[in-house]
Amino acid sequence: MAPSAASSAPSIGELRAQVARIQAEVAGIDTQVEAAAEAYNGAVYRLGQIQSRIRANGETLRKAKRDLARSREILGARLRAAYMQPPPSRIQLILSSGSVSSFLSGAEALERASSQDAAIVRGVQALRQRTVVARRELLADQNRARDEVAGRQRQRDVVTALLNQRQAVLSGAKGRLGKLLEAQRARERAAAAAARKQALERVRATQSVAATTVSSPLGGSAGVVSGPGSAANAQAANTALQYLGVPYVWGGATPSGFDCSGLASYVYAKVGKSVPHFTGAIWAAFPKVTGPLQPGDLVFFHNLGHMGIYIGGGQMVHAPHTGDVVRVASLAGRSGYVGAVRP
Numbered sequence: 001m002a003p004s005a006a007s008s009a010p011s012i013g014e015l016r017a018q019v020a021r022i023q024a025e026v027a028g029i030d031t032q033v034e035a036a037a038e039a040y041n042g043a044v045y046r047l048g049q050i051q052s053r054i055r056a057n058g059e060t061l062r063k064a065k066r067d068l069a070r071s072r073e074i075l076g077a078r079l080r081a082a083y084m085q086p087p088p089s090r091i092q093l094i095l096s097s098g099s100v101s102s103f104l105s106g107a108e109a110l111e112r113a114s115s116q117d118a119a120i121v122r123g124v125q126a127l128r129q130r131t132v133v134a135r136r137e138l139l140a141d142q143n144r145a146r147d148e149v150a151g152r153q154r155q156r157d158v159v160t161a162l163l164n165q166r167q168a169v170l171s172g173a174k175g176r177l178g179k180l181l182e183a184q185r186a187r188e189r190a191a192a193a194a195a196r197k198q199a200l201e202r203v204r205a206t207q208s209v210a211a212t213t214v215s216s217p218l219g220g221s222a223g224v225v226s227g228p229g230s231a232a233n234a235q236a237a238n239t240a241l242q243y244l245g246v247p248y249v250w251g252g253a254t255p256s257g258f259d260c261s262g263l264a265s266y267v268y269a270k271v272g273k274s275v276p277h278f279t280g281a282i283w284a285a286f287p288k289v290t291g292p293l294q295p296g297d298l299v300f301f302h303n304l305g306h307m308g309i310y311i312g313g314g315q316m317v318h319a320p321h322t323g324d325v326v327r328v329a330s331l332a333g334r335s336g337y338v339g340a341v342r343p
Contacts, residue, residue, distance in 0.1 A: 012184065015177040022170040029163045036159045040152035047145035054138045061135060192244045195328045232271040233296025233343060239267040240309045240317045246326045248319045253277050258319040258326060260307045264298055267309065273343050279304045286341035293340055302336035310340065 010018065240263060249257025253266050261279050268275040275298075276282050283304055289297050297310040308318030308329065319326045331337070 010176075012177065012180050015173060015180060019170065019173045019177055022166060022173055026163065026166050026170055029159065029166055032159045033156070033163050036152070036156040040149070040156045043145065043149040043152040047142065047149050050138060050141045050145050054135065054142060057135050057138055061132065189245070192327070195244060198328075230296070232273065233294065235296075236267045236271045236273070236343075237295040237309050237311045237317070239270050240264075240326075241311065241328075243267075243326045244317070244328065246319075248322055248324050248326070250322060252319075260319050263317075263319045263326060264307065264309055268343055275343055279307050282307070282343075283338075283341060286343050289340040289342050294342070297340045297342050299331065299340045300338040301334065302338070304338060306336075 243255060243258065243263065246255055247257050248259060249262075250259055251262065252258045253262030255266075258266065261277050261282060264282065265275045265277040276285060279300060282298060283300060286298070293299070293310045293312075295310060295312045298307055299310050299316055300307045306318070306320075308316035310316050310331075311328070314331050315328055316331060317326065317328050320329070
């Protein structure tokens with residue numbers, strides 16, 4: 001027999017574990033995305049550096065070409081001038097020189113001019129050749145860098161797509177968990193409302209406007225009391241029911257959070273009665289109840305370690321402990337009962 005949809009649906013605990021697991025995966029993939037993105041950024045940066053060097057190389061090559069052209073123009077002009085008016089021969093230099101030293105100086109000047117022109121042309125040609133070689137190497141580097149950029153981008157895109165996919169799965173799991181939690185909260189609110197309604201009905205059924213009867217003190221205690229409670233006490237019990245579902249907070253005495261004695265102190269202040277925020281002080285301050293419990297009586301347990309507010313029908317409202325909320329509980333079978341007082 002196939003399992004039902006309800007039985008096969010994951011529980012809140014299972015969905016929490018699934019969400020935590022996917023969140024851990026997403027965190028790991030996110031780290032990979034960062035690494036892939038930085039690798040891509042590095043490839044783009046290196047490509048930019050190579051392109052900058054190519055631009056600089058291009059400018060150097062253009063300058064070398066201009067220099068070579070100018071050198072050739074200068075050399076051409078000299079050759080044309082030499083053709084139109086050839087330089088003097090050695091015999092002419094000897095005949096025109098006044099001395100041997102003058103002849104030698106003239107001959108050396110001609111040779112230096114010729115060798116300098118040739119050196120200039122060779123230097124510019126060598127620079128142009130080096131620049132051409134460097135440009136060829138830079139273009140090869142640029143192609144490799146572009147391939148690296150493309151590869152890094154593909155890696156980044158793959159990891160990013162994986163991250164997006166897992167984030168979508170995480171979003172879906174969170175959505176399902178949120179719906180389950182909201183359904184659970186709705187059930188808890190409905191249960192709390194039902195409990196509050198029942199408790200209010202009990203309070204109304206047992207509520208009495210008769211005056212409280214207090215006997216004389218016994219043994220130095222605050223005294224004992226029996227008979228019906230007061231309307232104010234019943235109203236305090238009624239007020240306490242308005243805070244069902246408020247979380248337990250250690251030392252709390254406000255609607256943002258209560259501990260056991262803080263709840264009693266707060267609701268009794270609402271009806272104009274001062275109740276200490278301490279179980280021991282409350283126990284000592286008010287008369288002990290000897291007869292049947294009445295709505296508003298404060299009941300104590302575990303050597304005054306805990307207390308609640310009686311609401312009638314054998315039930316009390318109390319703030320149990322850390323992690324719990326203000327709720328209605330039965331006194332029947334509850335261990336550690338010490339007694340009750342009536343403010």
